[in-house]
Amino acid sequence: MSEPAIEVLRAGALTTVQDLGRPSWAHLGVPRSGALDPGALRLANRLVGNPESAAGLEITLTGCDLRPTRATTVAVVGAEVDVRVGTRPGDTGRPLAVPGGTVLRIGPARRGLRSWLAVAGGITVTPVLGSRATDTLSGLGPAPLRDGDLLPVGAPAGPPAPVDVTVPVVPPAELHLAVRPGPRHDWFTPAALDRLLGTAYEVSPLSNRVGARLTGAPLPRAVAGELPSEGIVLGAVQVPADGQPLIFLADHPTTGGYPVIAVVDDVTPLAQARPGTTVTFHGSER
Incomplete structure (x- = not known):
């Protein structure tokens, strides 16, 4: 068989x-x-x-x-x-x-x-x-x-769970993500930091498993020089040359050459974020 x-x-x-x-x-x-x-x-x-x-x-x-x-x-x-x-x-x-x-x-x-x-x-x-x-x-x-x-498919390891239903988690229309300062936050102007925490962004249709691209107010840099590639972690908010933030997800690269302004505490909500979903940031309490 x-x-x-x-x-x-x-x-x-x-x-x-x-x-x-x-x-x-x-x-x-x-x-x-x-x-x-x-x-x-x-x-x-x-x-x-x-x-x-x-x-x-x-x-x-x-x-x-x-x-x-x-x-x-x-x-x-x-x-x-x-x-x-x-x-x-x-x-x-x-x-x-x-x-x-x-x-x-x-x-x-x-x-x-x-x-x-x-x-x-x-x-x-x-x-x-x-x-x-x-x-x-x-x-x-x-x-x-x-x-x-x-x-x-492997052999079953145990019987199914004896439950009739679990409570579904309804994706919110707007995501509020907690962030901590990133390793290169000082490469950005004070206005950029205020803008990140004070304005709303939208998830771009160009988002995928690598990262959630956002569109909205660009984040101006205070340092115009090139940054050597350095380590990238899950949730890193990288800012490419166009000033639009990008939140790295599960398939993110391990290094990157654009400065990271912040790091999101929990990126899980972005798994259900359709293009057009509103995203706002606030300071982490960690």
Whole structure:
């Protein structure tokens, strides 16, 4: 008998395999990557009886269609989407039994941007540097899903969680992000720092898993010189030559040559931020 697998019938705009990433490789130029909302992936894994570190799918905006070759249990959390198991509707935020050969449809996101799908046993593509995560910047890990792909699935580790429903997190229309001063905040004028904390920005359509690009009032620099490349961390707010801030996300590079004015405490809310979402910053209490 063939090994259990998930057949990709419709990959959607961007569906990738993600786990909790590959930490401890930044010194070799490898970012952590992993799910943009690790808590959402952990929840999905718990719902189907997986270890929290198991690999699942991160599904962006347009949804996807999948078909397991054997009966399995899945869970979908994150954006507000319609889920169908064959001809019947399925709930997000709870374990769903999917018979073998039945099409599982995750519809387009009505609110939010991304969903995370866990399947009992986890997606068992070959690990790279200890992780199965797709890194869209470096190309490490499996390629983004394509129609016709066949994803191997492991043996279930435990029974599904005995829950009927979980409370969905509704993405807010406006994000308020706490920031701390960055290592090069002194490369900017006092007006730039006031502007960062005092005006609203919008998420640009050019945003992706590498970073959330913002549009709004440019941040003028006080130092016009070139900056040698230096380390970049998750949540770093880098300011390129056009003065528009860029918040680095999971697939960010490990070094960068533009000054970092601030660092966001928690970038998780940006995982659901559609283009046009309003973003404001305030000082961190840490």
